[in-house]
Amino acid sequence: MTGSLRVAMAIGDAGGIGPELAAKVLADAQANAGDLMILGDRRILERGAADAGITLDLPVLGLDAIDGDLPAGSFMIDLGNCDPETTPQGEGSLNSGLASVQNFRAALLAADAGYAGAVFFTPFNKSAMRLGQPDYVDEIGFIDATIHPRESGREFNVLDEVWNARVTSHIPLSEVASRITEERIFDSLRLTDKVMRGAGYERPRIGVAALNPHAGDGRNFGTEDEDIIQPAVERAAAMQIAATGPIPSDTVFVRATKGEFDAVMTMYHDQGQIAMKLIGFDRGVTLIANYPFPIVTPAHGSAYDIAGRGIADLGATRNAVMLGRRLAALEERAEQGEAPQVPLSQLVRKALDTSVTWATAS
Template identity: 75%
Template structure:
């Protein structure tokens, strides 16, 4: 569990989820600055009973239940509350990197983080674009991952994510749509859907209106859907995006695959803002976070809703149990060495947008 942005609600949510009996199953490895977590507990009005270890203590026997590794990298007294800062962004980058390295080395089964702020992270690491690019640059996987937004009612998959809207049409290709459909089907089957029903949102108004409003839906998206159907993937589309979520919420589909970030995010946050989880899939371990942001406007007030955070922890734990069926070797590199490497200011890598 990586502590998120210090200026927002992440410290409070981190403390709340540790204190929450429905989410803390005594298996959390908490990564960040103890001072920040302590302030989060004070803001939230909760008590946390958690062993805290410094890097120098990681060479010995580790506690059997949940514990925290204090990276001592984010003194909250030196950072502004309610806004992005270099210090908050740097700590977020380091905490996330440490969690990824620990999981990739087999020392953890899943990665969960409370909300980051990408602007703050770019202040600290100018090439930071989004989580997927950073994950790829950190663990060098065989394949890149994709983001899914998860609610009990519906899933949302994306063909593109953190890129300018002006660049979306140029990134929509038949192969990319097809690959996204295959990954969506694979991921949802992995978590228990027998044959997930996937609605594919159109890119253009009225699905192109017979090529009157654009050709991508007919020339790129439809052929990809037909290819997926040939593989027995239950894909339907392209469906006009102003009605696709209506049909999904009526029970016609299990997931909606959208062409760009806000095409799906607006609908998903209207449906369940305080419940939604972002799942970053297709890596050797699940990566989860609440789907909302850092909420600078209510930082420090102790009123942040725990729902999405609790759901994210529980989904990560559920997926980790599934992943355990495939054993992963534990690296010989110690947690102390991994976390020291995560804090090294020279480890700045080029990342890319999804």
């Protein structure tokens, strides 16, 4: 198997349902197509398997055994970085946060070097990750600081019925209006069109949500919809992007789920997230796109309240792995990559090195 067809899988927060979901992925015929490279602590994966009532038969490699030919099929690289004896379930901790950071960084570095064509991670918890890396803000800033891409990425939420793109994401609600500009909306529309075409949509139809109630109601409830959003939509339409809006946000998802739009672009995080999770909480996928490889995860969180109980639903996690695999296959057909040049053990050791300063990009 070439690296471009492998999925690098980072085990998420050890205090939550991430290890259980990782074990369930490995035991699921749809999710595990024999192409998974799991990065994390073997003992945490074993705890997740015990919670799920699963017995795993998986090759496990130490750092001294990963610079030759990698095994055919799925396998694990044991980072030995999270002792379950000192990592409680049901809460975040320094151990779980630091291991999450290291697992994610190792997966990103491996994919960036060509050892995998996609990155997948089970749910993280940002508060715990900040215990391990105080400047951690969100995944996009972390990815940028880790692989130094030419362009930053954007988050998309994906359901079979509809995609959700955002103009702003992890910022306070009080800052949203000041961050929305015509240029930013226009760039977001171009990127959404590009990413969805790469995912197989011939000409994705994008409904653009208004910022204000009733799309401003003729400027009675704000001017942003007419002065900022509408000009950006018109510019996109002039470039043959199938964008429509601004549309009142209390109806745009209704129209999308009835088949009028393939995607909804929202102005801020919860404007889209609430709708998407109501439509399909147990199926939704977060896609981080516009990087050299797709990065995917289930759209739900680490669920500390059910950790260790073996009842975590696999639906969104399975969908995430399958979407990452499909996008990686499309990208491989479009452009064949070169064989990796940097030894994998060197990349993983770098990811584990706590003496390195990893500044999170702003």
